Amino acid sequence: MEWVFAGDSDVGKVRQNNEDAFHCDAARGILMVIDGMGGRAAGEVAAEIALRLIRARLERRTGTVKERIREAITLANNEIFKQSQTNPDRAGMACVLTVAVIEGDQLTAGHVGDTRLYEIRARPAHSAHSKCRIEKVTRDHSPVGEREEWGRLTELEAMRHPQRNEVLRAVGAAEHAPDDDGFIEIFERPVSPGSAFLLCSDGLSDLVTSAQMLKVIERQSGAPQEAVRQLIAAANDAGGKDNITVIYAATVSRSRNEGSIFHFPFEI
Amino acid sequence: MLGNLREGLEPLRYSVVAPGVYHVYLHERDYGRLQGIFPRIQQEARQALTEELQALEQAEPGAGLGAPMQSRLKGRLPKWMRGAAPGAEARKRDYQAPAEGWQIAFHPDADGELQPGDVSVHSLLTLPPQIEMGEGLTTKTVMTLRRDGQLSHWESYSTADGPTPKPPTPAPEDPLATNRSSVPTDKTEILYAVIRYEDDAGSHIFEMAKELVVIGRGGEGYWVDIALRTSARVSREHLRLRYDGASGKFYLKDLSSFGATVNGETMPSSMQEVNGERRDINREIVLPLRARIVLAGMVAIDFEAASGKKTQ
Numbered sequence: 001m002e003w004v005f006a007g008d009s010d011v012g013k014v015r016q017n018n019e020d021a022f023h024c025d026a027a028r029g030i031l032m033v034i035d036g037m038g039g040r041a042a043g044e045v046a047a048e049i050a051l052r053l054i055r056a057r058l059e060r061r062t063g064t065v066k067e068r069i070r071e072a073i074t075l076a077n078n079e080i081f082k083q084s085q086t087n088p089d090r091a092g093m094a095c096v097l098t099v100a101v102i103e104g105d106q107l108t109a110g111h112v113g114d115t116r117l118y119e120i121r122a123r124p125a126h127s128a129h130s131k132c133r134i135e136k137v138t139r140d141h142s143p144v145g146e147r148e149e150w151g152r153l154t155e156l157e158a159m160r161h162p163q164r165n166e167v168l169r170a171v172g173a174a175e176h177a178p179d180d181d182g183f184i185e186i187f188e189r190p191v192s193p194g195s196a197f198l199l200c201s202d203g204l205s206d207l208v209t210s211a212q213m214l215k216v217i218e219r220q221s222g223a224p225q226e227a228v229r230q231l232i233a234a235a236n237d238a239g240g241k242d243n244i245t246v247i248y249a250a251t252v253s254r255s256r257n258e259g260s261i262f263h264f265p266f267e268i
Numbered sequence: 269m270l271g272n273l274r275e276g277l278e279p280l281r282y283s284v285v286a287p288g289v290y291h292v293y294l295h296e297r298d299y300g301r302l303q304g305i306f307p308r309i310q311q312e313a314r315q316a317l318t319e320e321l322q323a324l325e326q327a328e329p330g331a332g333l334g335a336p337m338q339s340r341l342k343g344r345l346p347k348w349m350r351g352a353a354p355g356a357e358a359r360k361r362d363y364q365a366p367a368e369g370w371q372i373a374f375h376p377d378a379d380g381e382l383q384p385g386d387v388s389v390h391s392l393l394t395l396p397p398q399i400e401m402g403e404g405l406t407t408k409t410v411m412t413l414r415r416d417g418q419l420s421h422w423e424s425y426s427t428a429d430g431p432t433p434k435p436p437t438p439a440p441e442d443p444l445a446t447n448r449s450s451v452p453t454d455k456t457e458i459l460y461a462v463i464r465y466e467d468d469a470g471s472h473i474f475e476m477a478k479e480l481v482v483i484g485r486g487g488e489g490y491w492v493d494i495a496l497r498t499s500a501r502v503s504r505e506h507l508r509l510r511y512d513g514a515s516g517k518f519y520l521k522d523l524s525s526f527g528a529t530v531n532g533e534t535m536p537s538s539m540q541e542v543n544g545e546r547r548d549i550n551r552e553i554v555l556p557l558r559a560r561i562v563l564a565g566m567v568a569i570d571f572e573a574a575s576g577k578k579t580q
Contacts, residue, residue, distance in 0.1 A: 056489025062505055062523045062539075062548040067480065071491035178491060179478060 001193060003102065005031065006224035007247035010232045012203055013240030019043035020201050020245040021051045029102035030058050033115045033245050035201040037170065038093030042084075046093040046172055049083070050076040054099055065101050066186055069110035070178035073099060073171060077112075077183075080172025094172035098138055098199050102191060102249070109187045113167045114140040116205050119189055120196040120217055120250075134198075134214040137187050141169035159206055196250035200231075203244035207235045217248070224248045269313055269372070270320050272391035277324070279361070284328075286321055287393035288366025289574070292374050295384045299376035306374050306516050314370040325363035371459065371574045375557060460511045461518065465569040468497040476511070483507040483569070484524075501526045501564040509555065509571075518555040518573060523548060526564035530555065 005024040011017065019036035021044075034050050036043030050073075057072035076095075084093045096113020109117050117137040139149050143166055148158040158164070169183065176183045189195075198213065213231060220227035228246045235244045269290050276287035290313070294302065302309070382388055461476040474481075474494050484506040486492040496502055503524035510519050521538045522528050528535050530553065538551040555561075557573040 053489055057491065060489070060505075061545070063482075063508060064550070067508075071482075075489060075491055177478070177493075179480070 001105070001191065002252040003029070003249055004224055004252050005247065005249045006228045007031075007199075007245070008225075008228045008232060009201075009243065009245040010203075010236065010240075012243050013236055015241075015243055017041065017044060018243045019047055020203065020243040021047040022199075022245050022247055023051055023055060024247055024249070025055075025059075028059060030055070030100075031102075031197070031199055031247050031249055032097060032099040033199040033201055033247055034095050034097040035113070035115050035203075035243070035245070036093070036095045038084075038090065040089065042090045042093035043095070045083070045090055046080050046095040049080050050095050050097060050171060053079055054097075058099070058101060065103050065106075065108045067178070069099055069101060069108060069186065070184050073097070073110050073112060073184050074176055074178040077171045077176050081175050084172060094170035096141075096167055096170055100197065100199065100249075105191055107189045107191050107195070107197065109137065109189075111138045111185045111187060112141065112169050112171050112183065114142045114145055114202050116140070116198075116200050116202075117187065118198040118200075118210065118213070120198065120214065122194055132214060132218055134210045134217075136210065137189060137197075139185065140167075141185070142167045155209055159209070164206060165202075191251070193251050196248070198249075199247040201243060201245040203240075203242035204231060204235045204246055206242065207238035207240075224250060269389050269391070270316060272389050273317055273320055274324070276391050276393050277363075278393055281361075283362040283364050284324075285364050285393060286317075286366065287391040288368060289371045289392040290373070291390040291392075292372065293377045293382060293388040293390070294374065295382045295386060296376045297384050299374065302374075303516055307513070309374075310372045313372055317370050318365060321363050321365055325360070328360050328363070369459065373557060373573050459574055461571060461573045463494065463569055463571050465494070465496070465567060467567055476509075479511045479513070481509045483509065483563070496563070496567055499564070499566045502566050503564070506563050507561070510552075518557075518571075519552040520555045520561070521548070521550070521552045524564060528564070529562045530559050532560075 003026055005026045007022045007024045009018060009020045009022055019038075021034040021036065023030065023032050025031075032051070032054060034047045036045070036047030036050075038046055053076040054072040057075055058068055061068070063071070076097075080094060084090050096115050098109060098111045098115040098117050100107055100109040100117060111117065115138075119135050119137050120132055121135070122132055139145065142164075144153065144158050144161045144163050146168075147153045148155065153161065178184070189197075196217070198217070204213075208231065212234060216230045216234060217227050220230060227248050231246045231248075232244045269292070272290065273286055278285045377386075377388070457477050459475055459477055460479070463474040463476055463481070465472055465474070472494075478493075481493045482491055482505060483494040484490065484492045484496060485498065485500070485502055485504045486495040487504045490504045492505065496506075503526070506522070506524040507528060508521040508523065510521075511517075512519060520528075520530065520535065522535050523539055524537070527537060535553050536551055538548050539546050540549045541547075542549075555571065559571045561569040561571060563569065
């Protein structure tokens with residue numbers, strides 16, 4: 001299966017600095033979105049440590065994918081925690097993240113906090129609805145996210161909730177082992193020609209509904225870079241109150257005529 | 269096992285220590301047949317052992333040393349310990365479950381001594397260290413064989429240094445020391461195995477209380493549970509050892525450059541060159557319940573499966 005990845009990050013309209021980080025590696029099938037937290041520049045430092053250590057572990061393909069992801073996030077967690085304990089400028093720094101690895105016919109994601117992974121799939125051809133549907137794969141580890149999960153808040157109510165920016169889990173808040181309960185949550189999804197995924201920081205999902213995301217993706221099916229650009233623009237149009245990071249990954253299918261490239265789920 | 273518990277009790281002055289480690293040997297056919305329910309048997313056996321110990325404690329007459337112990341130790345005890353000490357009449361002794369929890373392991377009978385249906389139980393009592401004065405740990409072993417409904421027991425003592433049988437030489441516990449509670453706490457975790465090894469930093473004991481253990485020198489970007497301080501011939505990520513709950517077996521995977529041996533045999537490497545990149549092809553071996561693993565000829569690791577609960 002051939003994939004095309006596109007990703008970008010934007011400071012938004014309110015913040016002075018961008019504490020988000022992202023990484024897409026199409027050759028190895030690695031995708032991650034990291035949202036740093038902490039005063040002064042500490043959030044950026046936390047995101048940078050996480051990116052470096054997670055890449056180092058994931059690029060060495062030993063152990064199962066799940067083991068790799070758990071160990072990678074734990075290495076980042078313990079290093080951020082150690083530095084936050086020993087360096088006063090970095091006290092309290094942490095990050096939230098979603099890391100996905102596509103290997104063979106499966107996507108495996110490790111998740112801590114309130115960044116998100118969405119799956120986009122085509123509806124059956126005869127469906128009267130729009131061409132695709134979007135489904136949130138990860139569950140936010142946040143008080144508001146949990147209430148939304150239980151159906152006590154709608155997506156829009158959750159987006160406007162004053163406690164929106166509180167998280168229950170973070171990378172670097174306490175020392176951990178890879179398989180600790182209440183730390184990393186793992187999600188697995190089968191992939192097939194037609195699979196597409198979106199990873200984002202809460203700078204997008206707090207301001208743009210999943211239905212709006214889907215509209216952009218459907219319109220820009222053949223141009224993932226453009227889809228990412230338009231999603232970031234939509235968040236900025238809605239106020240851009242936080243850093244915005246988006247990764248879009250879609251399988252590539254070649255049409256029977258002329259070998260031109262389309263990005264499923266929109267053309268088969 | 270309950271027979272071993274009763275036979276293996278070590279009565280001290282203020283407490284009675286129970287054997288904590290039980291090795292259950294079965295005929296190979298029975299072992300294969302029962303393998304799937306070992307975790308269940310272990311769970312039920314632990315409960316039965318705890319209940320039996322509580323029943324024994326309640327039945328304790330409240331006198332000093334019991335009669336069998338009196339006769340066995342006569343002449344070897346300090347004078348004040350021989351009879352019931354004043355005030356000891358009313359005091360019940362504390363029956364102590366092992367601090368590490370009941371450890372129960374099943375083994376197929378490799379020697380062919382057992383018939384189908386036979387059960388041989390070897391229990392070990394590791395006496396508190398203060399009992400031996402500078403002589404290493406004393407272990408009391410009870411072996412029970414159940415054959416055709418008949419039970420037979422053997423008892424032996426040995427030190428960690430060698431198998432020489434020697435009589436127990438209990439010393440009085442400090443009367444001022446508070447009795448440790450034998451009540452297990454709610455928070456328990458499973459102890460899968462005990463791993464002993466020596467590296468440049470000394471000798472270590474690692475209790476395997478999780479299903480996956482990564483062994484190697486470690487380094488940036490490397491998660492290891494056992495970080496070895498040794499020659500660079502040992503890889504940063506050398507071995508991955510895991511317990512598989514479904515099969516009840518331990519699996520070992522070699523990811524190193526310079527390999528490993530298990531009980532003297534070279535194990536296959538799981539690393540293979542795929543399109544110019546070294547990749548883990550997920551090749552594992554089943555690890556025997558007791559094994560000596562040598563990494564790159566540099567570090568020896570003694571692995572011993574020890575199923576049981578560890579109280580925190």
